[in-house]
Amino acid sequence: MSTIAAISTGYQTAAIAVVRVSGEGTRALLGQVLRRADGAPFSTWPPRRARLARLVDGGRPVDDVVCTLFEGPASYTGEDMAEISCHGGLVVVGEVLDCLLRHGASPAAPGEFTKRAFLNGRLDLAQSEAVMDLIGAKSRRAAELALTQVGGALSGEIEALRRELVDLDAEIMVGIDYAHEGMEPADAGVVSAAVERLRAHTARLLRSYAYGRAVAEGIPTAIVGRPNVGKSSLMNALSGCERSIVTEVAGTTRDVLDETVRLGDLLLRLYDTAGIRETDDAVERIGVERARRALEGAELVLAVFDRGEPLAADDRTVLELSRGRARIVVLNKSDRPPVLSAADFPGDTVVCLSAATGEGISQLEQAVQAQLLCDPPDAGEAVLTSARHREALRRADERLAAAYDALAQGMPPDVAEIDIREAIEALGEILGRTASEDVIGRIFERFCVGK
Numbered sequence: 001m002s003t004i005a006a007i008s009t010g011y012q013t014a015a016i017a018v019v020r021v022s023g024e025g026t027r028a029l030l031g032q033v034l035r036r037a038d039g040a041p042f043s044t045w046p047p048r049r050a051r052l053a054r055l056v057d058g059g060r061p062v063d064d065v066v067c068t069l070f071e072g073p074a075s076y077t078g079e080d081m082a083e084i085s086c087h088g089g090l091v092v093v094g095e096v097l098d099c100l101l102r103h104g105a106s107p108a109a110p111g112e113f114t115k116r117a118f119l120n121g122r123l124d125l126a127q128s129e130a131v132m133d134l135i136g137a138k139s140r141r142a143a144e145l146a147l148t149q150v151g152g153a154l155s156g157e158i159e160a161l162r163r164e165l166v167d168l169d170a171e172i173m174v175g176i177d178y179a180h181e182g183m184e185p186a187d188a189g190v191v192s193a194a195v196e197r198l199r200a201h202t203a204r205l206l207r208s209y210a211y212g213r214a215v216a217e218g219i220p221t222a223i224v225g226r227p228n229v230g231k232s233s234l235m236n237a238l239s240g241c242e243r244s245i246v247t248e249v250a251g252t253t254r255d256v257l258d259e260t261v262r263l264g265d266l267l268l269r270l271y272d273t274a275g276i277r278e279t280d281d282a283v284e285r286i287g288v289e290r291a292r293r294a295l296e297g298a299e300l301v302l303a304v305f306d307r308g309e310p311l312a313a314d315d316r317t318v319l320e321l322s323r324g325r326a327r328i329v330v331l332n333k334s335d336r337p338p339v340l341s342a343a344d345f346p347g348d349t350v351v352c353l354s355a356a357t358g359e360g361i362s363q364l365e366q367a368v369q370a371q372l373l374c375d376p377p378d379a380g381e382a383v384l385t386s387a388r389h390r391e392a393l394r395r396a397d398e399r400l401a402a403a404y405d406a407l408a409q410g411m412p413p414d415v416a417e418i419d420i421r422e423a424i425e426a427l428g429e430i431l432g433r434t435a436s437e438d439v440i441g442r443i444f445e446r447f448c449v450g451k
């Protein structure tokens with residue numbers, strides 16, 4: 001494979017930056033551009049040792065750098081690799097990279113180092129995806145889950161499930177293939193018991209997705225209500241900054257504003273919306289339309305009302321629009337004399353609070369956590385955080401359910417065997433054993449360059 005190079009530390013002014021090289025031409029390439037003060041040729045440098053050197057581009061000094069060589073296969077990518085720590089800043093780093101490219105390296109595509117690690121069997125696909133999740137983590141908990149996954153927690157569980165299914169499949173196949181030699185067919189009772197046990201495991205993993213996604217990505221949450229009830233104030237109170245403009249004028253918010261806020265271990269992607277009301281103002285009408293769309297796209301709705309005023313027609317519209325949705329009724333302005341109470345919202349979870357003083361905000365946080373029904377996993381337990389993994393696991397689980405039903409209906413085990421094989425295939429997609437090149441390409445494209 002070609003020798004690739006990229007800046008791994010991002011474009012920014014910084015004290016030091018790292019340029020990474022990987023591929024079989026690494027040694028030859030560095031031999032051309034690095035010079036030791038003691039004159040020792042690059043071919044004699046010991047691997048895994050930082051070495052000070054001057055980087056020269058055809059005789060012209062470019063920078064003084066520290067270089068570390070990692071010999072394959074004991075490297076991140078599994079190939080020969082090097083890391084050049086050069087001076088940071090926008091000019092020097094670019095020059096170092098240009099120099100390597102001029103001497104024959106190709107620019108690395110996004111995620112190409114990690115893709116090579118995957119292709120060389122250093123990481124499976126789920127671990128590679130977790131590397132990206134780790135880089136993109138928006139909270140400590142999300143980073144912690146990603147790191148556990150880089151270490152192979154999820155992969156280990158998926159691989160164990162897959163192994164057991166492969167064994168089961170082999171047992172059924174032997175019974176089918178050697179029936180004429182007097183082999184007993186696999187015992188349907190034993191097979192269905194095994195399938196049931198494996199399904200308990202897939203079910204637990206699938207349940208963990210609600211929590212995993214809420215931690216890693218956040219739950220789209222719309223704050224809706226008629227004008228002036230305090231939606232923007234609530235957004236600001238939850239996010240801890242003055243993101244949205246607050247005034248006593250009804251119709252202040254016109255566009256949808258979003259902000260990601262952390263709530264315990266979970267993330268909420270909050271959308272502050274324009275107050276919903278009938279209006280002749282063209283701009284406001286567009287805002288109201290956007291508010292409705294944000295509401296439709298949300299998985300959790302915070303429906304806000306002014307507790308100090310009786311329900312108005314626009315309030316009823318808000319209730320109507322959010323009916324049947326995962327919703328929490330927020331009675332804001334609890335610092336004012338009450339007119340509304342929980343009794344006005346039968347069947348709803350109701351929280352009284354004051355966005356202005358912050359009173360009751362923690363009750364809202366508790367209500368949100370309860371509403372999202374995501375119980376945290378036990379320490380060390382694998383958690384699903386990726387939609388791709390969930391989709392594949394769901395398919396595996398469906399096939400196992402079909403296998404179980406087939407056996408329960410007294411069909412011969414070879415019918416169930418087809419389902420079991422498909423389940424094995426689906427689990428293999430998570431690990432990248434049976435993922436198509438398209439899927440793999442799409443996964444790595446989302447990485448940053450240099451990773």
Ligand SMILES: Nc1nc2c(c(=O)[nH]1)N(C=O)[C@@H](CNc1ccc(C(=O)N[C@@H](CCC(=O)O)C(=O)O)cc1)CN2
Pocket residue numbers: 070073074075076083
């Ligand atoms: N400077 C630097 N920091 C880094 C990385 C890197 O590549 N370079 N990483 C990369 O993204 C992460 C660490 N992950 C790594 C994983 C494996 C190997 C590696 O060389 N593995 C060899 C040798 C193991 C050993 O020394 O015990 C191997 O597994 O055989 C390096 C880094 C984060 N920090």
Ligand SMILES: Nc1nc2c(ncn2[C@@H]2O[C@H](COP(=O)(O)OP(=O)(O)OP(=O)(O)O)[C@@H](O)[C@H]2O)c(=O)[nH]1
Pocket residue numbers: 225226227228229230231232233234245246247248249250251252253254273274275276332333334335336353354355356357
């Ligand atoms: N007393 C009291 N006033 C509040 C509270 N929360 C918000 N307000 C006031 O209510 C008014 C409207 O607040 P906003 O947050 O702008 O209301 P909104 O729902 O975003 O309004 P629009 O964007 O116009 O739909 C402002 O004058 C706020 O200061 C509260 O808890 N108590």
Ligand SMILES: [Mg+2]
Pocket residue numbers: 231232233244245246252253273274275
């Ligand atoms: Mg507003």
